[in-house]
Amino acid sequence: MQNKSLLERTLAKMEKSQQKKKEVVEYMQQHKPHLLWSVFKTNRIKDCCNVLMFRDYLNWEQKLYKANFCKYDKFCLACSTRRSIRMIQRFEQWIQQYQLYNKHRYHITLTVKHNRNQSLKTVLNKLCSAKEKLWKRYRNWKRASQKTKSFMNYFDWIISSIEVTYNERNWWHPHIHILACSDYELPIVVEYPWWKETHLNKELQKEWYDVTWDSYQISMRKIRVDQWYFDRNWIWEVFKYAVKFSTLDVPHLVDLIELQHNRKYHFFSTYGIFRWWRLDKEDKWEDKGFVEKTLTYFENEYIEDNDDLEIETPNNKNNNPKKTPMGIQQIYDEIFS
Numbered sequence: 001m002q003n004k005s006l007l008e009r010t011l012a013k014m015e016k017s018q019q020k021k022k023e024v025v026e027y028m029q030q031h032k033p034h035l036l037w038s039v040f041k042t043n044r045i046k047d048c049c050n051v052l053m054f055r056d057y058l059n060w061e062q063k064l065y066k067a068n069f070c071k072y073d074k075f076c077l078a079c080s081t082r083r084s085i086r087m088i089q090r091f092e093q094w095i096q097q098y099q100l101y102n103k104h105r106y107h108i109t110l111t112v113k114h115n116r117n118q119s120l121k122t123v124l125n126k127l128c129s130a131k132e133k134l135w136k137r138y139r140n141w142k143r144a145s146q147k148t149k150s151f152m153n154y155f156d157w158i159i160s161s162i163e164v165t166y167n168e169r170n171w172w173h174p175h176i177h178i179l180a181c182s183d184y185e186l187p188i189v190v191e192y193p194w195w196k197e198t199h200l201n202k203e204l205q206k207e208w209y210d211v212t213w214d215s216y217q218i219s220m221r222k223i224r225v226d227q228w229y230f231d232r233n234w235i236w237e238v239f240k241y242a243v244k245f246s247t248l249d250v251p252h253l254v255d256l257i258e259l260q261h262n263r264k265y266h267f268f269s270t271y272g273i274f275r276w277w278r279l280d281k282e283d284k285w286e287d288k289g290f291v292e293k294t295l296t297y298f299e300n301e302y303i304e305d306n307d308d309l310e311i312e313t314p315n316n317k318n319n320n321p322k323k324t325p326m327g328i329q330q331i332y333d334e335i336f337s
Helices: 006-031 039-046 077-097 120-139 202-212 232-239 250-263
Strands: 051-057 062-067 104-111 155-167 171-182 189-191 198-200 218-223 268-272 290-298 301-304 310-312
Touching (some): 006 051, 006 290, 006 301, 120 202, 171 232, 198 218
16 A cells, blocks of 8 residues: 555545445435435535546655545545545644644543434434533633533633444444643543553543533543644544544435534534634645646546646746645545545
8 A cells, every 4th residue: 555656545545435425416316305405516516526636746746736526525525534634734733833732632532321212313412412511611611600610621722523423233423522732731540451441531521421411431531742743543533524434324324414404513613722713725836847637537437638638847837826725635544444
């Protein structure tokens, strides 16, 4: 896998995304046509990533320069992956901009008690209700009228996301991933080291039980983020796609899409320093020579269009270059593996 070029890895992953997209759209058209509310939306989904434009630069660097993304990242594998990578890049920029290397960072997972007889809507509503109660405590901690102080007040900023998974044993399993930063080194204990090792904080566990009334399953780990190293394993859990495509078949995925369409759940939120956090819309490209390749998706594979092959250098480049949207500059083995 390491010997393959960026182009080969990208095409293999995009073909997998195309196949998943085709299955989802066909199922929607047969069973849930109201989710494809217009011809424009249907065509936009079908055209997603059908044309990919790569650039091989003269310094041997290779990048996916442009693609027509549909941006429906709740069920489009390519778009959700692109969004996740951009969010990680943005997070790294903020860490560098605010020089947050000296703080302590933690990854927290919160779950709610559920069983096989409960629907996804019931479990997701329970999780979101508990989440809002916890964030309300966090927002109101400075008010004199707030009787109880939240454990979350130790943190300067919080980034949270909801992930939804499914398996035959536990059925629907929505849970919250949190990335938080603090000036304090908070105590973490390890339970069940002989069976399934669990890292947690007793104070947070008690507060989560008070909020949910019946759930105490949490996880809390300290992660490393400094000037030369980012612990992407745990950071990725927060910024990755909200839907775990590998655990959902098409009918379950469409059920989740329909629920999100009707209820409008907020799967991603930020607090503290990162509040109102937004992604950059554009990426500025350096003025350097390149060889351009365009590939079109046709009959389950990408075919290179040799007629569009173009060699461009700073000398023959247009004086008014186009501003192009940020492409997927890293193609992510973790998601598609």
